Amino acid sequence: MSQKSRIMSLFKQYPNQWIPLNTILNLRIAQYNTRISELREKGIFIENKTKVVDGVKHSWFKWTPITIEKTGQATFFKEGAVQDSHV
Numbered sequence: 001m002s003q004k005s006r007i008m009s010l011f012k013q014y015p016n017q018w019i020p021l022n023t024i025l026n027l028r029i030a031q032y033n034t035r036i037s038e039l040r041e042k043g044i045f046i047e048n049k050t051k052v053v054d055g056v057k058h059s060w061f062k063w064t065p066i067t068i069e070k071t072g073q074a075t076f077f078k079e080g081a082v083q084d085s086h087v
Contacts, residue, residue: 003029004039011046011063018049018060036061043068 001009006027010019024032040046045064050057 003027003032003035007032007035008039008044008063011061015063015065018062021059021061024061 006029007024010024010027029035036046036048045066045068047062047064048059049062050059052058
């Protein structure tokens with residue numbers, strides 16, 4: 001299973017839920033941020049947020065089961081899960 005597929009499998013287990021970065025790091029994926037960027041480039045809607053607590057930065061990521069299609073000037077959102085074959 002590719003690294004992108006492993007990350008996507010994790011997101012599918014917890015759709016619409018914020019996943020702490022530590023959980024993603026436990027997948028032991030090299031350059032997780034690059035893999036997430038690659039998923040975003042394929043139209044997979046992944047949000048991230050950060051918060052500093054006592055001087056320590058904490059990060060979370062969330063997948064929303066829609067895909068994004070860009071055509072010219074317009075952006076379209078489609079509901080539904082992304083198939084593994086697209087990852």
